Amino acid sequence: MKILNTAQIRELDKYTIEHEPIKAIDLMERAAKAIAHAIMEEWIEHTPVIVFAGPGNNGGDGLAVARILAEADYQVSVYLFNIHNKLSEECATNRQRIINCKKVSKFTEVTLDFDPPELTPATLIIDSLFGSGINKPLMGGFASLVKYINQSPAKVVSIDIPSGLMCEDNSYNIRPNIIRANLTLTLQQLKLSMMFADCQQYIGRLRVLDIRLSPEYIRNTETAYRIIEEHELRPRLRQRNDFAHKGTMGHALIIAGSYGMAGAAILATRGCLRAGAGKVTTHTPKRNYSIMQTAVPEAIMQMDHEETYFSESVDTDGFDAVAIGPGLGRNENTSIALIGQIRRTQCPVVVDADAINILANHQAWLQQLPKGIILTPHPKEFDRLVGSVSNNDYDRLTRALQLAERLQGYVILKGHHSALCMPNGHVVFNSSGNSGMATAGSGDVLTGILAALLARGYERAEACMLGMYLHGLAGDIAAKQVGKESLVAGDIIRFLPKAFMQMED
DSSP states (O other): OEEOOHHHHHHHHHHHHHHTTOOHHHHHHHHHHHHHHHHHHHSOTTOEEEEEEOSSHHHHHHHHHHHHHHHTTOEEEEEEEOTTSOOOHHHHHHHHHHHHOTTOSEEEEESSOOOOOOOOTTOEEEEESOOTTOOSOOOHHHHHHHHHHHTSSSEEEEESSOTTOOSSOOTTOOGGGSOOOSEEEEESSOOGGGGOGGGHHHHOEEEEEOOOOOHHHHHHOOOSEEEEOHHHHGGGSOOOOTTOOGGGSOEEEEEOOOTTOHHHHHHHHHHHHHTTOSEEEEEEOGGGHHHHHHHOTTSEEEEOSSSSSOOSOOOOTTOSEEEEOTTOOOOHHHHHHHHHHHHHOOSOEEEOTHHHHHHHHOGGGGGGOOTTOEEOOOHHHHHHHHTSOOSSHHHHHHHHHHHHHHHTSEEEEOSTTOEEEOTTSOEEEEOOOOGGGOSTTHHHHHHHHHHHHHHHTOOHHHHHHHHHHHHHHHHHHHHHHHOTTTOOHHHHHHTHHHHHHHHHO
16 A cells, blocks of 8 residues: 655545546545444444534535434534635535534534533544644644543544644644544545554544545555555465475574573574574574574574674575574674674675664764665664664654665664665555564564575565565464463464465465
């Protein structure tokens, strides 16, 4: 699914109107029916509904929804804010339709003074004040109204996007002046801000409603952001040749685990094996030998000279991919060994966890990273890597994209919608995964999966997209079996086979 920017969203509406063809008021009615139907699925008849509508087309949507709900026996009161005595054409048409509708309990057009209604726990508020077109924070009376709604015990449904939230960059927004919705019913396409954790508090539960906007326009429009979905990835999954053997399925090297952190090495190694690598060699300190041999008998053990930490780079000529970092520790000798390892490795490299933290402490080394390198930081690791704390998720994503372009590599910024930032300036968000995966070791498993896919011969971008999705899908299957609260990193590995099987069906 492509993520359109604000200008493209407007163009999509316009293109649909011109090429379907359909009148703008009829397209608004189509959207309103979809919204009203979604509301009626969740709230019973006779629910007291208060619609707060603005003067633009988002307000027009709200007025049309109000009329449809009233005709379905909901108790609907409408407040249309027409402060400047200027309504959009479609909003004005729906205003007249509301006036003509005898079943609407109350219609108030606010032009100057506003006497706010009582909002109770039984009240359902429909927020259609402002849609996707705003480009500055809400101020004045509208900001006061938003705060009044947010402080109430009523449930809130926002049409398209919570009023006050911008579609992309909210860096300079005034956060208290944004509606906090319980449910957002967005139209046709997700907006970029809906991908960010720090916007979740405003969006609540999210549903995308198909209102049949032009698929031709969406298909032919270039976008920098998109969400990868299962149907796009299935054709990319390679089938095993019947005559395959371990020598043809790729050999991955995992460099992981200082003393006391053998678990990270185990998780990365198991993830790599379960993701289909023909052979996996794990390089780890001597004291981890018996632990690793017992926990992962399928792996080949390569012992470091040191007892407790990674101390010296190793030859990688016989390997198809290298992953380095999980549980590695930050010993200064390890730091020197890390940059030496990266310099001498010719095959694809995945850098994670402590390896990222080491690079963060040696900023000059970033210039020595090879093209095509894959970095998999979580937000705090990323902030350390770029040397400053990001103010918000949009800012962090922008910096991650800049880093990917500068390094000519790939940055997977981990989170609920993990974002793959690519050297060509594009970002791909992952659509699988859940909050149960917010557990220690989850990232180590992803590192192992990526190493396996690279060893199998997938191109870097393809391996990253497949790896993110399979990792999240295994987590989703695990959550159904054990629940989110009890999910641990080992469960992701345990259900990785079922994730592959689902992708192959």
